[in-house]
Amino acid sequence: MQEILFLLLPIAFYSGWQAARKRYKGRQEKRKEISVRFVRGINYLLSEEPDKALDVFLNYPEIDEYTANTFLLLGNLFRNRGEINRALRIHQNLVARSDLSKSQRLSAMLALGEDFFAAGMLDRAESVFSELLKDDPKRADACEPLRNIYEQLHEWDKAIEIAQCTQQRSKVDQSRLIAHYYCELAAQELQKQNLFKAEETIKKAAKAYPDSARVLVLKGDLAYARAQRDEALEIYQQAIRQDTRLLGMLFNQLINNFKYSHELERLYAFIQQTFAKTRDARLFGYLLQLAYKLGKIREMRAEVEEHLNKGKPTLNTLASSAQVLASLWQEEHTCEITQVQTALQRLAASQPDFQCSHCGYKMHGYLWRCPACHQWDTVSNV
Template identity: 35%
Template sequence: MMELLWLLLPVAAASGWWAAKRSDARQDVTLAERTPGYFSGLNYLLNEQPDKAIDVFIKMLEVDSDTVETHLALGNLFRRRGEVDRAIRIHQNLIARPTLNREQRAQALLELGQDYMKAGLLDRAESLFTELGEMNMFQSQALGNLLTIYQEEKDWDKCLQIAKRLEQLTNRSLRKECAHFYCELAEEAQFRKDLNKASQLLKKAQIADEGCVRATILQGEIEVLNGANKNALRTFRQVERQDPSYLSEVLPAIIDCHMALGQRAELIKYLHQLHQKHHTVSCVLALTGFIQKDEDDAAAIQFLANFLHEHPNLAGLDRMVELSLKSGKGDAQESLGILQQILQKLMEKRPAYQCLSCGFTAKTLHWHCPSCKTWGSIKPLQEVDEN
């Protein structure tokens, strides 16, 4: 309550000042006679009736060219505090005044639209931002908010339309965002079993952003569904060039394609190349499996131990304990079993992905960060040695 009191006291003071300034009464009239509403509003505040206090102060603060900014500031304060209903009331009251000029009305519409967005009233917000676009007022802000709304509504066609208009208006590149919008449409087409349409959309995504890993992965998956393992293999391998941090996402598919094509030796050679270049845990674990089959458990353990000595990693340690359990006996085997249980609990608690923009962590891959709403910023936590 005291926080709200301190918020509204400056508005009350301004209200009293403006009322006194515009009064035609004599100079010796007391403040209470000039501005009775001032004390009425304070009384409502002290009695914890903030809504009535707001009504009083709004009525006292006549809307004209000198006080519009005060109304806007008060509404913004309430919206930032999360008191959206009060912000809406203030901005609606402002728009209803006939004294506003065109620019002031447009600014009030923009603020009210943002109030509606905050309240989750997306249809109302969309209507106001569209009206601003028709007025040719505050277009970049209105389009930016419309883009946010259409992303929330998953209307990817409209997202593409708005993004292209924003690019023309602001000269800001939204190629990465557009690529993901095409990917979203491609996933919808793939869900409908329309693989040709999905491929066409993914080509547009790659034209928009040739570095879009998501488009590459989706295209490879479609080629696998079509039985074109050779093409899929070529597509999945492009991920290394685009962004090696996503190798763990495509490595199982790369292994499957090689094996389906009868290219086991080529696969092992390729895994060694990846290991030498990137030192990714996923490559090491895959190689460990082949060494175990081609040689023995001891060779696999030694290979893992050499890697872990330079690149400590929970997943690698868990695999080494698993291999060691086979040869362990008595108390040693029991201790290794306990160690493996502890390692698995530690890995269960550990996130697998993190947003490079805001630090958000997750167990599954999100192409659109749920926290900061950035596209393509979440990556696997690989513990890759970059040296």
């Protein structure tokens, strides 16, 4: 019996080898067919026939690690070219496949979320990124886009939650952002006259980022809403001392809210002192406007001349200086200066008053967050 078995051994070996060879041949043929399809797809792409390429890739039979990565990159390429629909089709097709590994599926979902975000379908993007986070709460790459979505949707509570999570997980400092989100909430409460709630929210913002000048502005708004005028003016001044850019945002509000002459005098003295200390040209235009309002233009003659001769005049300071000079020389009937004043003021009015120092975007009103590059605290007056 043992000999027969021994004799059968080579036959078994031979038939096993034959079967393996057939399987190998079958696999080889299949692989060859897949490679041909792949090359055809790439050729369509290179010959600028993206729809045909898309058909080839979407009907691709089997996906391995390399083809999955290639499809992922291809979808990203379409998105970066602004062809969001094509990117969406590829990434949706990938996510729907059953032969993906877990990490491939998660990468495809992340890409799909980014497609939805780029397409402006924020609710769909939100649900994709939230699902990713539910699946793996440590995924920092899903936090950032989700935070951006909540910023765009003005869902500040959720933005705070995500920023706090990111801070805990990736140790990236988010305190300034968190303070801004609380400030957004506090501003909403102030607008609704919910002063107690506003105060509580401002405290949270101050706790998140104690150096925030915006917190001071809101404290000033709160004091003003409570009719504590002196305190409000003091807090606004404190905010401007901390960040002189803020005078650009606050000036109109200040001269409208603090109309009593002793308040305007106090404001004038404050801006004068701060300008003397900083020589910040941005303050000078406002100082002249206030001097004009208070009838103190004669006091400003030397300052104006010095500014025009030695300072760094901006369009706004030029317009204000011209206004002062025109008033001073009115009695001499020199009309040229009045024309200069009118032209400059017209020009100044047509120019955006504020600009983002990060991306250069110009705008007419002050915004805490640049609408172009979405950076916070980068806007200041031109």
